Amino acid sequence: MNQTFGLPEFGFLLGGLKWTVLLSLIAFAGGGVVGMLIALARTAERALLRRLAIGYIAIFQGTPLLMQLFVVYYGLGLLGIQLPAWAAVAIGFTLNASAFLGDIWRGAIQAIPRGQTEAAQALGLHYRARMADIILPQALRIAQPATVGYLVQLIKGTSLAAIVGFIELARAGQIVSNTTFEPILVFGVVGAIYFVLCWPLSWYSARLEARFAASMR
Amino acid sequence: MGPKLDFSVVYDALPALLWGCLGTFQLALSGMVLALIIGIGGVLTRNSRLAPVRIATIAFIEIIRNTPFLVQIFFLFFALPGLGMKLDPTETAILALGLNGGAYAIEIIRGGVQSIPKGQTEAGLALGLHPAQVFRLIILKPALRAIFPALTGQFIMLTLTSSICSSVAAYELTSVAQRIESDTFRSFEVYFTITGMYLAISWILMASFAAIARRQFNYPTR
Numbered sequence: 544m545n546q547t548f549g550l551p552e553f554g555f556l557l558g559g560l561k562w563t564v565l566l567s568l569i570a571f572a573g574g575g576v577v578g579m580l581i582a583l584a585r586t587a588e589r590a591l592l593r594r595l596a597i598g599y600i601a602i603f604q605g606t607p608l609l610m611q612l613f614v615v616y617y618g619l620g621l622l623g624i625q626l627p628a629w630a631a632v633a634i635g636f637t638l639n640a641s642a643f644l645g646d647i648w649r650g651a652i653q654a655i656p657r658g659q660t661e662a663a664q665a666l667g668l669h670y671r672a673r674m675a676d677i678i679l680p681q682a683l684r685i686a687q688p689a690t691v692g693y694l695v696q697l698i699k700g701t702s703l704a705a706i707v708g709f710i711e712l713a714r715a716g717q718i719v720s721n722t723t724f725e726p727i728l729v730f731g732v733v734g735a736i737y738f739v740l741c742w743p744l745s746w747y748s749a750r751l752e753a754r755f756a757a758s759m760r
Numbered sequence: 761m762g763p764k765l766d767f768s769v770v771y772d773a774l775p776a777l778l779w780g781c782l783g784t785f786q787l788a789l790s791g792m793v794l795a796l797i798i799g800i801g802g803v804l805t806r807n808s809r810l811a812p813v814r815i816a817t818i819a820f821i822e823i824i825r826n827t828p829f830l831v832q833i834f835f836l837f838f839a840l841p842g843l844g845m846k847l848d849p850t851e852t853a854i855l856a857l858g859l860n861g862g863a864y865a866i867e868i869i870r871g872g873v874q875s876i877p878k879g880q881t882e883a884g885l886a887l888g889l890h891p892a893q894v895f896r897l898i899i900l901k902p903a904l905r906a907i908f909p910a911l912t913g914q915f916i917m918l919t920l921t922s923s924i925c926s927s928v929a930a931y932e933l934t935s936v937a938q939r940i941e942s943d944t945f946r947s948f949e950v951y952f953t954i955t956g957m958y959l960a961i962s963w964i965l966m967a968s969f970a971a972i973a974r975r976q977f978n979y980p981t982r
Contacts, residue, residue, distance in 0.1 A: 570882060590829045602959065609923045614948065614951050632868050716831070717834070726834070727835065727842065734832070738823065753864065
């Protein structure tokens with residue numbers, strides 16, 4: 544069966560794209576929630592929490608994303624937890640994203656002058672109110688360019704689900720490439736689709752950064 | 761089937777895995793050198809007075825930074841033979857890592873060169889230094905110091921990315937592990953172990969970079 548690359552093949556790629564987008568959204572949402580906990584632990588008063596967060600971030604930033612996916616994927620199986628492939632990789636991406644987002648937000652929280660925390664304490668605000676109403680709204684604004692920039696890394700990272708066998712955009716490209724024997728054309732198109740997805744985000748991130756730098760001057 | 765761990769297969773495969781670590785080091789270091797060359801050359805073409813050269817460099821940077829490494833390495837793997845370049849998988853992987861790291865390096869190095877005030881060059885020339893000395897001592901070294909954390913951070917990323925080169929069967933740690941896994945079916949044990957090895961590799965690299973920074977850039981700024 545030697546097909547040519549036509550509309551049905553392109554449609555198959557778009558079917559893979561749907562999973563790439565979905566996987567990215569799940570990882571961003573999950574990574575956002577866990578990442579916020581990591582950022583708060585990393586900036587906590589208690590040394591134990593801080594150390595745990597430092598270790599968590601160091602492990603996920605110091606090992607390949609591909610290995611993290613493998614370990615989670617096979618680790619869950621070993622524990623007897625039967626999950627569909629998409630859920631297993633979604634957990635892997637969530638853990639990875641939480642470490643990177645946690646570190647980005649940690650930096651932003653630490654960028655807020657200490658005097659603000661002290662002033663809030665002097666006014667009798669507790670940790671919860673201090674964080675939710677004073678520190679985090681400012682910190683998340685500072686972190687905006689880096690957060691959007693990380694989203695590009697995350698989308699590109701979901702391509703590794705292909706190696707575990709999950710059919711998203713990159714894996715769809717491999718399959719079409721194998722049936723059409725036109726790898727250069729197919730991977731060119733796959734690359735172009737990723738580009739269309741990622742480039743606007745990169746551009747937006749750079750614009751936010753420039754605007755932020757201008758406001759600091 | 762309960763969660764029974766059996767690391768004995770990993771123990772038996774230890775020599776092969778350590779050779780794989782060496783392969784990863786070799787792949788990553790070669791990729792870093794190539795990335796550095798592309799990074800420095802790219803700064804020149806990125807600032808070129810010829811618009812097509814400038815635009816081609818920007819296009820290269822944007823394409824690399826906005827597409828996954830996996831797609832890049834597949835594309836190279838299939839496109840290179842058509843261009844008459846017969847490279848083995850490991851050489852293809854080095855090229856892919858170099859091109860990928862190079863695109864990021866261009867932007868990092870460019871930022872560093874721009875961070876050096878023009879007055880510094882003029883002061884150096886006024887003091888009678890040769891233009892080559894001005895470039896080496898007054899532009900390059902402070903610029904290198906400014907970008908060293910970002911550049912070495914990118915190099916660590918490159919090293920971790922090299923695991924993806926297993927998908928074209930380049931010789932490195934992950935592909936060695938995949939072979940052992942397919943022989944023994946001890947997937948978790950094998951990947952868990954090499955995850956630790958990758959962690960050690962990135963720590964060794966970080967410590968080495970920090971040592972270089974202490975030796976080379978240990979002078980007061982003002």
